[in-house]
Amino acid sequence: MLFNSHVFILAFLPVMLLGYTLLGHTVGRRPAQLFLVAGSLFFYGWWDASYLPLLIATTVFNYMVGRRLTDAYRRNTPSRRPLLAFGITVNLAILAYFKYATFFVENLEALTGLDFAMRAVVLPLGISFFIFQKIAYLADSASGKAPDYDFLGFCLFVSFFPQLIAGPIVHHRDVMGQFQRPIREVLTARNFALGVTFFTIGLFKKVMIADNLAPLAQASFVSFAAGEVLGAVSAWRGALAYAFQLYFDFSGYSDMAIGLGLMFGIRLPYNFNSPYKANSIIDFWRRWHMTLSRFLRDYVYVPLGGNRKGPTRRYLNLLLTMLLGGLWHGAAWTFVLWGGLHGFYLMVNHAWQKLRATLGWTAPAGPAGSLVARAVTFVAVVVGWVFFHAPSLGAALDMLQSMAGMNGLSTVKAAGTVQGVTELAGAAGGGAAAQDGRLASLWSFVAARSSDLVLVLLLLVAWFAPNSQEIVEAADRRRGWLAIRWQPTATWAVVVAGCLLATMTQMSKVSAFLYFQF
Structure with missing residues (x-):
């Protein structure tokens, strides 16, 4: 169920x-x-x-x-x-x-x-x-x-x-x-209202966002698993689609779990805190799957010695902890490599922090510097997700090779690329069959551009919009158009009820949560 x-x-x-x-x-x-x-x-x-x-x-x-x-x-x-x-x-x-x-x-x-x-x-x-x-x-x-x-x-x-x-x-x-x-x-009216709101937000994330991203995310990974070669645009489109599918799927589940707990008067711990807003990998693991990070820290990293036995042992403990964290996610070498990659990221991050402290670079980076750090962290995380989702190590390496531009920007003609549009515009004649083919190619181009626009919008949401707890719990004290705060009012009740009913109408095909396989 x-x-x-x-x-x-x-x-x-x-x-x-x-x-x-x-x-x-x-x-x-x-x-x-x-x-x-x-x-x-x-x-x-x-x-x-x-x-x-x-x-x-x-x-x-x-x-x-x-x-x-x-x-x-x-x-x-x-x-x-x-x-x-x-x-x-x-x-x-x-x-x-x-x-x-x-x-x-x-x-x-x-x-x-x-x-x-x-x-x-x-x-x-x-x-x-x-x-x-x-x-x-x-x-x-x-x-x-x-x-x-x-x-x-x-x-x-x-x-x-x-x-x-x-x-x-x-x-x-x-x-x-x-x-x-x-x-x-x-069992109070406020807890129940909070619970229904959390549950509705989570359900919306899962049904309206994550499930609709699934075909786009799966297309690239299936192509690479089948031995096809795609260009950088298609590879990045698939990787980004999966990054957002996984985020909205699992954070949606966690929101629903918190909401259900509140309906029964039980407050469960938060599991996400806008992880794609992280400015470093250290910050990412404080925000992503927070309860797993806490377990790995308290029951693996600290018992191994933590940072108490010198920097070399600290880096080794970080690597071992993340390797075990990767293996926890799944019995495959791709998960082990994903964990090892994040262990390496954490080692580099801690070494960079130590170097900054040694050189006295303690001044804040400022808005521009923070945005660059966020972008670098996000790209590193997306690269890791390729190992996380790829069906095999070979498919993951092929996809990363394409993402690095080693197969060109695009190797698929008339499928949403500049080359395809040029050929489509220059074609003439050919009868009804050719006309149908050109229309199909044009539709492919429009669909690809629409998908890219959706991915850009989701990136802006993940980077700048308030998260679930900031909306529902009013934890975000900022002012301005991004400061959306839920209140136990009739207006919000109508909004939440409308979102819940609208989302339920789209639940014709029930799909399992991605983390069920772990």
């Missing part, structure tokens, strides 16, 4: 909201939470009920191990470290089997020439997210940072459906305290 489906919006969500509200106001918090857990498990099982036992078993296992670790910490017993290692190993083994077993066997077969006849393993939905969530809980239990949670509260923390499938990667301290508050205090 997807957030962007009619069955979710018109059936599942109203039933869950009504049941949770009625139980919370008439019977009490715990029966309402039990209802929410049951509904969340139903939501997960809608995709494939055969993986429900896995979700339930990992929940029970991690709760029991977490309680043992908390007790061991209080008594300062020596069994704490082996128990933590055991718990983390079990979680990673589950993740490794479902996500990386096929990848490992395929590479082993390539190296040895043997055929292990292993069937592809179906990846359970959301496993990368809820396994990381539980590993963080075990690590905090072992260090005394996780209080004693009751089993029902822990189950709700793990299975809460707004964040179950594709994040954000919710930390126990983000929400467990909220689950203990009286339902009457959190």
